[in-house]
Amino acid sequence: MGTVGTVGSAVGSYDALLVVSFGGPEKPDDVMPFLENVVRGRDVPRERLLEVEAHYQRFGGVSPINQQCRDLIAAVEPTVDLPVYWGNRNWHPYLEDTLRRMAADGVKRAAAFVTSAYSSYSACRQYLDDIALARAAVEGAPEVVKLPHYYDRPGFVAAMVDHTREALERLPAEHRDGARLVFTAHSVPISMAATSGPDGGAYEAQLRRAAELVVAGLGGDRGWDLVWQSRSGPPHVPWLEPDVCDHLRGLGAPAVVLVPIGFVSDHMEVVYDLDVEAADLAREIGLPLARAATVGTHPSFVAVVGELLAEPEPPACPPGCCPAPPRRRAHG
Ligand SMILES: CC1=C(CCC(=O)O)c2cc3nc(cc4[nH]c(cc5[nH]c(cc1n2)c(C)c5CCC(=O)O)c(CCC(=O)O)c4C)C(CCC(=O)O)=C3C
Numbered sequence: 001m002g003t004v005g006t007v008g009s010a011v012g013s014y015d016a017l018l019v020v021s022f023g024g025p026e027k028p029d030d031v032m033p034f035l036e037n038v039v040r041g042r043d044v045p046r047e048r049l050l051e052v053e054a055h056y057q058r059f060g061g062v063s064p065i066n067q068q069c070r071d072l073i074a075a076v077e078p079t080v081d082l083p084v085y086w087g088n089r090n091w092h093p094y095l096e097d098t099l100r101r102m103a104a105d106g107v108k109r110a111a112a113f114v115t116s117a118y119s120s121y122s123a124c125r126q127y128l129d130d131i132a133l134a135r136a137a138v139e140g141a142p143e144v145v146k147l148p149h150y151y152d153r154p155g156f157v158a159a160m161v162d163h164t165r166e167a168l169e170r171l172p173a174e175h176r177d178g179a180r181l182v183f184t185a186h187s188v189p190i191s192m193a194a195t196s197g198p199d200g201g202a203y204e205a206q207l208r209r210a211a212e213l214v215v216a217g218l219g220g221d222r223g224w225d226l227v228w229q230s231r232s233g234p235p236h237v238p239w240l241e242p243d244v245c246d247h248l249r250g251l252g253a254p255a256v257v258l259v260p261i262g263f264v265s266d267h268m269e270v271v272y273d274l275d276v277e278a279a280d281l282a283r284e285i286g287l288p289l290a291r292a293a294t295v296g297t298h299p300s301f302v303a304v305v306g307e308l309l310a311e312p313e314p315p316a317c318p319p320g321c322c323p324a325p326p327r328r329r330a331h332g
């Protein structure tokens with residue numbers, strides 16, 4: 001027992017909610033140590049890391065993600081009947097420290113809400129692995145049951161529909177009808193996309209499904225695409241394409257609404273890669289652009305957390321689901 005995603009037990013068996021997130025730096029000196037944590041054992045070239053460091057430093061070394069987690073927790077806390085804890089993969093508060101506190105508080109069985117709605121190694125399995133590692137380091141750590149993916153929940157979709165409609169309204173009136181919806185998500189290596197979910201291909205399939213639901217919620221008759229952003233890794237490794245900026249160059253529509261369907265809050269990939277990079281490009285090519293907000297603390301999204309907690313415990317991911325990519329050899 002004691003594995004993540006354990007099957008069994010009845011509804012209402014949780015004695016805490018654990019919000020699990022990525023983590024981000026909150027001052028300039030945190031940035032490099034945070035980035036080193038993120039890419040440890042991964043094939044990310046030094047030049048890419050320095051580029052991303054500059055994105056964070058441009059915002060004073062502060063990632064928006066931690067405050068967004070605090071905001072989400074503040075919104076969720078009054079709606080659930082459980083103590084709420086928060087632990088990150090890559091920065092304080094670390095999962096391990098949080099699990100230690102939970103053990104000291106007598107928590108036995110927590111539900112984990114991960115701030116990522118989709119399958120794939122980076123969006124799902126890596127969080128499970130991190131939870132397992134943190135649990136192994138903590139004497140008497142609670143069991144942790146990861147709540148299921150929520151990209152197709154009506155509350156998630158409704159929040160994105162509202163935010164997309166708001167973005168459309170920010171476009172000049174004459175362009176609203178013709179504006180194309182361009183959904184974006186974090187690119188991943190093609191090999192990771194291919195092995196995501198129990199039968200492969202789940203990351204892209206789930207994103208397409210979520211986008212379809214949002215388009216339907218808006219009335220259904222608007223042209224849309226799903227494209228990728230925030231590519232990392234070395235140039236010789238193929239990642240999902242097209243990149244959002246390349247796509248905007250050849251768009252052939254009078255205006256665009258970018259909809260970051262792949263993210264649950266406006267974190268650095270959104271405020272830099274979309275609001276700086278893609279927005280600069282759009283200005284350069286004279287393309288009116290509005291960016292939809294992510295679900296954030298939209299009430300219908302907040303309600304999804306309570307909905308997941310009230311459901312029967314989800315089955316664990318099958319063992320072969322979203323396997324880890326091969327780890328990079330240590331440099332000599
Ligand atoms: C699928 C996916 C999500 C969505 C699911 C989810 O939300 O979890 C996501 C989220 C995030 N990614 C984030 C930050 C970073 N991701 C990196 C690198 C990578 N991401 C990958 C994938 C994903 N990443 C991959 C395959 C890599 C290559 C290295 C590796 O195989 O791990 C790097 C290294 C530098 C670089 O970008 O090259 C950074 C700094 C932040 C925090 C942002 C903030 O601070 O506000 C968040 C929420």
Ligand SMILES: [Fe+2]
Nearest residue numbers: 122186230232
């Ligand atoms: Fe990432």
